[in-house]
Amino acid sequence: MGSGKFTALNGIDLTFGKGEFTGIIGPSGSGKTTLLNIIGTLDVPSEGSALILGQSVANLTPASSAALRKSKLGFIFQSYNLFQVHTVFENVEFPLLLQGIETAKRRQMVLDALEWVGLTDKIKSRPAQLSGGESQRVAIARAMVKRPAVVLADEPTANLDAANSHNILQTMEKLNRELQTTFLFATHDEKVISYVRRKIFLFDGKVARDEIIDKN
Ligand SMILES: Nc1ncnc2c1ncn2[C@@H]1O[C@H](COP(=O)(O)OP(=O)(O)OP(=O)(O)O)[C@@H](O)[C@H]1O
Numbered sequence: 001m002g003s004g005k006f007t008a009l010n011g012i013d014l015t016f017g018k019g020e021f022t023g024i025i026g027p028s029g030s031g032k033t034t035l036l037n038i039i040g041t042l043d044v045p046s047e048g049s050a051l052i053l054g055q056s057v058a059n060l061t062p063a064s065s066a067a068l069r070k071s072k073l074g075f076i077f078q079s080y081n082l083f084q085v086h087t088v089f090e091n092v093e094f095p096l097l098l099q100g101i102e103t104a105k106r107r108q109m110v111l112d113a114l115e116w117v118g119l120t121d122k123i124k125s126r127p128a129q130l131s132g133g134e135s136q137r138v139a140i141a142r143a144m145v146k147r148p149a150v151v152l153a154d155e156p157t158a159n160l161d162a163a164n165s166h167n168i169l170q171t172m173e174k175l176n177r178e179l180q181t182t183f184l185f186a187t188h189d190e191k192v193i194s195y196v197r198r199k200i201f202l203f204d205g206k207v208a209r210d211e212i213i214d215k216n
């Protein structure tokens with residue numbers, strides 16, 4: 001921050017297992033996005049260490065962290081980060097192009113992902129023609145289309161109505177159950193919080209509470 005330093009996270013010691021469905025919960029500025037960015041290799045801790053899928057983030061070259069993100073991680077950004085010049089279909093197709101998946105299979109995967117988020121009728125639209133909630137759903141489809149090992153979802157329902165939120169959370173739960181996809185949500189949304197099976201409360205960059213929810 002300018003010439004000064006800001007400590008966004010401090011004394012964090014957390015382990016996330018395969019197939020978790022976890023909410024990272026805390027007030028604005030508590031460090032949720034920073035934590036997701038470190039897990040997603042988009043940011044590197046200035047002290048301490050982070051391992052993702054067994055690999056130390058500090059030892060990853062830019063090319064190897066890009067390869068890891070490409071094959072294993074799905075990101076839903078707080079601000080969507082859609083490609084404005086591309087259509088909805090092309091935005092969702094992009095991660096599959098990076099992976100070199102062939103045309104017919106790619107098309108089917110994109111259509112499946114757009115069906116999960118209820119946007120089949122918008123495939124030819126461009127982001128500027130979408131509402132906030134529709135843009136958010138495109139970002140969700142793009143994160144999930146390649147069925148990544150881990151989905152890092154930053155406030156994924158912030159702009160969705162209740163019905164869409166529940167639909168999407170149920171789709172995520174299904175992927176989580178069937179494919180053991182790990183989901184980490186940064187969220188304030190009570191709807192998301194009602195689905196998660198672990199709640200990590202962040203406050204001022206520290207873990208204030210870490211709760212496992214018994215869903216049985
Ligand atoms: N690059 C940066 N330089 C300086 N300070 C930063 C930087 N990134 C984040 N911060 C600060 O770190 C703190 C945590 O930010 P972060 O974005 O992780 O919060 P958050 O919990 O995701 O908040 P929100 O709910 O508003 O999205 C905030 O006080 C923020 O201002």
Ligand SMILES: [Mg+2]
Pocket residue numbers: 032033034078154186
């Ligand atoms: Mg944030």
